[in-house]
Amino acid sequence: MLQNEIAISVQGLKKSYKNIPVLTGVDFQVKAGSIFALLGSNGAGKTTIVKILTTLLKQDEGSAFVNNFDIASNPGNVRQSISLTGQFAAVDEVLTGRENLVMIAKLRHLSNPHQVADDLLKRLGLTDAADRRASTYSGGMRRRLDIAMSLVGKPQLIFLDEPTTGLDPEARIEVWKIVKELAGNGTTVFLTTQYLEEAEQLADRIAIVHKGRIIVSGTLAELKKLFPPAKVEYIEKQPTLEEIFLAIIGKKEEN
């Protein structure tokens, strides 16, 4: 895949639920093979953007192309080329880890579903738990299974909607490792998070969404430049992304 290719391109996306505007004009682009993080607090519109891009919801206005397919006119091709790991681990709790993976592999019409399942179980460290029901898994294992299900069929683009929410720090670091590996293999990762550290750790580019709008986007270095000039203090320290985030939102609030 070409490094400069655009995986997601969004223009003027708007969406309201019953007259309550959720997205008020969202624009951004994601380069193929990169990790893109959408950062924002609860209710900012992150999940709505993910749902529209994964064809679960229809936008009211604006357009979006995912892997060069128009989400409005070509949702079938979009679905073929992506996979979604939603906010809540979407695993079948009654089935075992292996059965979950085999099921998804069959639905993706792969020729060797059992082999695919074995490989992914090994890759995500679930081989020992493969034949236990997913309901017995810990939060971290469930999330890993969830991500494994999204990797079935090697989609070019993976959406991870708050992949580490509710996970303990150790499980969180495991997920980060998986995400980095994915991007290393050329998969585009679109990630939403409310954890600033997560975006800082993983993302090539970060977009901050606030009240239904992208208020700023760029690399971490670019975002740091936007920070207001350092005040004279006894101890000078580098701003963390958290401070950048809060400062930018605060400024918008005043306007």
Added chain:
Amino acid sequence: METIKNYFFRDMGVMLGRSMRHILRSMDTIITVTITPIAMMLLFVYVFGGAIQTDMDNYVNYLLPGILLIAIATGISYTAYRLFIDMQQGILERFHSMPIARSTVLWGHVLTSLVSNAISVVVIILVALIMGFRSSADILSWVAVAGILALFTLALTWIAVIAGLSAKSVDGASAFSYPIIFLPFISSAFVPTESMPAPVRAFAENQPVTSIVETIRALLSNQPVGNEIWVALAWCIGIMLVAYIFAMRAYKKRG
């Protein structure tokens, strides 16, 4: 999407396999849908039966059609339950973001309902045979009985789909089935309607269960079915079509 259409039945098979596993792994489901109707049959035949006067000397023969309808009405409440859980766990979103026809998910549940109810009906008939049920029906009559039970199952299943899709809680998802389970009691399923007070009798004789029970009873005892079969078919098909339209509407609204 030509490819998606080609895979429709294969995908539905995967969905069927999935929910059949859910049923086989849930003792609760098996007990409620087969053991409870069997217990009720034992109770009515060996406890109440002696005091009930019907025009048949074999009360098991009289009772069986009603018991089968109760078993089906209980069975479909689990369809609503399973659909509701799918939505809760987010697995529905995963399926919807995959390159499969969205209706396969729903048809998978409907097919599961047909198959699982057919299994419990067969089990109950086998127990009835042990308890002295005898039928002089020929193959064609048995096929007609199977057909009417399948239509009844489908009609109730589509109602269950509406309940499962629109419920706000797990309890709500299955509560709708209680009045349906109760309907056979206010029909000719257990006692002849002649013994009931006039208003109750009027209700009993004009509700769907009575015509269905009478038709199945006539078919199994090799009696002429008369007009009852057309009334029964009209009820089943009418309810099925209306419920199907509303279920599909609720499903589209869900995304």
